[in-house]
Each structure stands twice: as structure tokens, then as C-alpha cells.
Amino acid sequence: MSMEWGSFGWTLPVGPPGGEGHPAGGGQADPGMEGFLQEVQRRAGVPEREEALRTVRGTLQSLRNVLPADLLERLRGILPPALAGWLARDRPAADGLVDQEVFVGPVVQALSTEGLYDQSLGGLDLYSVFTGEEATRRIQAVFSVLKEWMDDATIRAVARCLPGDVAHWFWGA
Amino acid sequence: MPETATLSVRSFNNRVKPTWCPGCGDFGILSALKAALAELQIHPHEVVVVGGIGCGSKLPDYMRCYGFMTIHGRPLAVATGIRLANPGLHVVVVNGDGDNYGIGGNHFLHACRRNLDIAHIVENNQIYALTKGQYSPTSDPGFRTTTSPQGVIESPVLPLVLAISQGATFVARGFAGEPRHLAELFAAAIRHRGYALVDVLQPCVTFNKVNTYDWYAERVYRLEDEPGYDPTDFAAALERAYQWGDRIPIGVLWRNEGRPTYEEQVPGLRRGVAPAARPLAPLDREAFERLKEAYV
Numbered sequence: 001m002s003m004e005w006g007s008f009g010w011t012l013p014v015g016p017p018g019g020e021g022h023p024a025g026g027g028q029a030d031p032g033m034e035g036f037l038q039e040v041q042r043r044a045g046v047p048e049r050e051e052a053l054r055t056v057r058g059t060l061q062s063l064r065n066v067l068p069a070d071l072l073e074r075l076r077g078i079l080p081p082a083l084a085g086w087l088a089r090d091r092p093a094a095d096g097l098v099d100q101e102v103f104v105g106p107v108v109q110a111l112s113t114e115g116l117y118d119q120s121l122g123g124l125d126l127y128s129v130f131t132g133e134e135a136t137r138r139i140q141a142v143f144s145v146l147k148e149w150m151d152d153a154t155i156r157a158v159a160r161c162l163p164g165d166v167a168h169w170f171w172g173a
Numbered sequence: 174m175p176e177t178a179t180l181s182v183r184s185f186n187n188r189v190k191p192t193w194c195p196g197c198g199d200f201g202i203l204s205a206l207k208a209a210l211a212e213l214q215i216h217p218h219e220v221v222v223v224g225g226i227g228c229g230s231k232l233p234d235y236m237r238c239y240g241f242m243t244i245h246g247r248p249l250a251v252a253t254g255i256r257l258a259n260p261g262l263h264v265v266v267v268n269g270d271g272d273n274y275g276i277g278g279n280h281f282l283h284a285c286r287r288n289l290d291i292a293h294i295v296e297n298n299q300i301y302a303l304t305k306g307q308y309s310p311t312s313d314p315g316f317r318t319t320t321s322p323q324g325v326i327e328s329p330v331l332p333l334v335l336a337i338s339q340g341a342t343f344v345a346r347g348f349a350g351e352p353r354h355l356a357e358l359f360a361a362a363i364r365h366r367g368y369a370l371v372d373v374l375q376p377c378v379t380f381n382k383v384n385t386y387d388w389y390a391e392r393v394y395r396l397e398d399e400p401g402y403d404p405t406d407f408a409a410a411l412e413r414a415y416q417w418g419d420r421i422p423i424g425v426l427w428r429n430e431g432r433p434t435y436e437e438q439v440p441g442l443r444r445g446v447a448p449a450a451r452p453l454a455p456l457d458r459e460a461f462e463r464l465k466e467a468y469v
Contacts, residue, residue, distance in 0.1 A: 057387075058386075061386070061387070061390070065350075065351075093353075095351060095352060095353040095354075096353060097182075097201070097204045097205060097208055097352035097353045097355075097356060098201070098352060098353075099200060099204055101193075101195060101196060101197065101200035101201075102196070102198075102200050102201045102204070102349075102350065102352060104195050104196045105196035105197070105198065105200075105201075105350065105376060105378055105386050106196075106385075106386045106387065107196070108194070108195050108196030108378040109196060109376060109378040109382065109385045109386055109387075113378070113379045113380075128194050128379040131194060131195055131196070131378070131379070132194075132195030132196075135195060135196065
């Protein structure tokens, strides 16, 4: 698993979940997944495949928390197997208290927020001011690709389950 | 709002927009606390949230209820005073790992011993976030930050072990990425008669890129899913409180319902009216002079 190092050596795992042995990870490439990632990368305008991977993973993991079990099962049946794994949930019920802020968390956490550290204690967090907008933009890129894999009924069903402004992002994607 | 109105999460919404970073785990904690209070049908005027200093300690600003923001590490001291003066109020303390397990560690230790009827939520993100990224008492060894450029060399505080061993009568842990489960824990803590600690694993999306939503999601498991786990078993609770790393338990670790609360044992509080409800005597000239002399 490759690592990113910040100014003070933070580790930021960028590899696939569970390492190379995971279905969404290394090993044999899943053409469906690669096509999905390439499209997200293009639409989100992110330079690296790994960034697109983190964005897709974060978005799907958040969807996993808010969608009911039957809808998750439907999505898992239509998405590339390597991506469907991120929608697996061992609990039947969705979490009704996940709002749009909790929804964007897994995507925001993968963004670079370090900026340039000064020499005193503490660092500049100017980047974090923009993380919400950037996360929204990237999530919309994932939504726009995801909707191309869904029929109209599934799109409407998913939109109904999304919290707050996330539903607007979904419709607008 | 009429007392008979059914409460919901919205009953505790105000117009103040949180200044937390987008995606902060504190949003899950805020939603869960509102949901817990609504579920218990505790009205906004019946609860006071006491915070310290830190990102999460700003939570009282973002709720429609009584709130008190104190100085760093001292919300438990203030909450003690509120609790003793006005037992009609539900008191909820909300602060972070730095505020509570660092500078506030002493108050935490004694709160566990005293068993005041207070619900205590600790937003544990394993970092000092408000001051932009220094390591905290609960940071894992090797964690690199601005104040630990070679990695943390200390062993972390074990808050659940400390709480159980020092007599806390309700000890739980939750995860901010699962706010529905968290709300159940908060409701149980508020219902509990005595000191109730809920240590919440709370991702800091800006300054902690190690203990992330993913990291926790891969590791947490619910104690209620563990066959045969008994939260009244002291030894079992202590064993689980030490568990960290690949598997991290969330849920109610320890519960002891039999111990009286601190305020139930104070003679002056058992008699007569609570201090906050006592009428103020009129201050005539003589009483005023005596009062002045008492402070000279």
C-alpha cells in the first residue's frame, strides 16, 4: 500500500481497502471498476487515479450508511463487483441520523488539508476552508457516473433516502 | 413551546451555524445528542449542556437549550455546581479528549469517584484540533503531529479503564460515524442515575489522517452483538476497556445501578428546597454591610 507523507510525516493510506487482497484492490483489474474510476477522475478533474478511488470509496461508504438494505442490494447487483464491496453492510437498517455533514466526512478526510506549516506550533489550515466545496464537487462527480448505471426507478429511490442537500447534489449531478 | 408538544431533533435546533469543518465527527455527536433528548422527551428548558474549550466544546452554542461554556478543562467543576444548585436540570457535559483527559484530568478522576448525576460526552479525536494539530493524551504511539514530529513516545491515557477503576457507574464508548447507535448510548447515559461517561470516537477530518472514518469502521464492533457480554460484570468490562487496535468495542461496557448519587448523600441537599429554588432574602443596609465584610 503506498503512503503519502505530509509535512510532519502523517501517513495517508491511499491503497485499496484491505490491501492488495481485497476485491476492490490490486490483483486483477476489474475493467468495470477502472472505467468507473476513469470517468470519475475526468469529471472531478482530479489528477491521480488514487484520488478518484478514495472519492468513490468515501461516497459509496456514505451511501452504505443511508440506504435501506433492499436498495443497497439492488445497487450491488448493478455495479462492478470491485465497487459493490464498499456497499456491503452487516446491519439491516440505515442510519437515519446521518446528515449531509456526516455524509461528506469520508470524502473530506481523504482530501489534503495540510497546506504549508509554519515553524511555530500549529499549522495553516487554509485548505480546510475549501474542503466542503471540494468534497461536494467530487461527490457529484461520483453521483453523475453512478446514475448512468441506474434505471430511473432506482435513481428516484436513492434520491429519497439522501439527507439534506445531498439529495440536491444527486439530482443536480 | 408547550410542555405537551412532542419533541423532535428540530426542537433543539437554533440559528447558529457550526464552525466545524465539513465532515467533522462532531456533527454526528450533535445530531445524536439532540435525538437522545427528543427521545427522552426532555424539553430544551430542562437541560443544560456544559462545554470546555475546543472544537467539540463549542457544541452548546449549536443547540437550543441552556448552555455554559467554561474554561479549559473545567466543565465538570461547573457542572457539579449546576447539578448541586438545581437538581431539576438535566446536566450534560461535552468536551474533548484534550480538555477532559489532559488539563481536566483531575476533575475527571474525581467525577468518577463522586457519582454525581451527570451525563458526560467526550469527543475523542485523539488530537488538539482547535489549536491546529498537536498530539493529545489519547494519541496513539508513533502518531506524528506538529508537537510530535518523530512520533508520539508516550503511552496514551486509557479513559475507560480509568473510569471503571475509579468508580464510574456507567461507562460506554460510541463512534461518531454511527449516530443512531450513539443516540441510544446518550439516552441510556442521561437516563442513568449517577455519573455516566460516553467516550466517542470522533474523526477529525482536517488534522488526524490516521484515525479516520475508515479506520474506525474497520475496527469497531458492538458489544450488544457479542453473545453473553454482561455490562454488570466488572472484570469483563475492564478487559474490554483495555481493548484497542484491531478490535475496538463500542456500546455499554459497564453499568452499576446500585450506588447512590453524590447529591443523594449530602444532608443539606436532602432537606428543604434546592439552592436554586430558595428565595433571595431582601438585602437591607445591615445585611449588605455584613456581606461586604465577608469578602474583605
